[in-house]
Amino acid sequence: MNKKQLIVTSILICLMLLLSIVQGFFNKNFNKVALTDNGINEFKEYNFDKSNYIISLPNEWTVVERMGDNQYINNVLNFTDGNNKLTGSLQIINTNDEIETFAERDSKNQSLKYSKLEIMPYKYKSNIGVLSTYETTIRNGYDFKNQCYYLQFEKGKIVKILFNVKEKNYKENIKSVFNSIVSSVELS
Structure with a gap:
């Protein structure tokens, strides 16, 4: 390599390093902006399923926990934002099905027309699973965009996290909020 090629190569390597560092800052700041844009300032940790799991949900949301009503569903955590624009639930489901099979069957066996x-x-950070997205309409004329995440942390149990957002209130950056919440789920 001659001297000019060495200088150009060095400059390109330095620019690539700089770009990767700046990208890390951008992603972190983008996530903060998306959370703030959706009215979320801080998160609160919740233990559920007899303290076997932990999830962080926005402090501004209303959260109600109840025990499952059958052998199929262990535990349910229902949540809603302060403006009723977003509702959702987290369920611990007992099943020996593969996560992909369960997600497909569960998505297609809804009571609402989708x-x-x-x-x-x-896949986001350390959580791997299946994402199901669909749209629903209810009688009052509300249209919803729904995102349902299925995660499996231990054999025989699937964590199902469902988010329902009114279509008129749906913003593309809400996915950052969902990713932040889903990535906070962990086995304690």
Whole structure:
């Protein structure tokens, strides 16, 4: 390599390093902006399923925990934001099905009429599972965009996290909020 090529190569390597460092700051700040834009300032930790699992939900949300009403569902955590624009639930489900099979069957066996169903693999930080997205309409004329995450931390149990957002209130950056919540779920 001659001297010019060495200088150009060195400059390119330095720029690549700088770009990767700046990208890390950008992603972190983008997530903070998305949370703030959706009215979320801080998170509160919740223990559920006899303290076997931990999840962090926005402090501004109303959270109600109840025990499952059958052998299929262990525990349910219902939540809603302060403006009733977003509702959701977290369930611990006892099943020996593979997570992909369960997600597909669960998504298709809804009581509500749904459309635009998409089922895809999901990976964010250390959580791996299946993401199901679809749209629903209820009698009052409300249209909802729904995202349902299925995670498996231990054999025989699937964590199902469902978010329902009124379509008129749906923002693309809400996915950052969902990812923050889903990535906070862990086995304690």
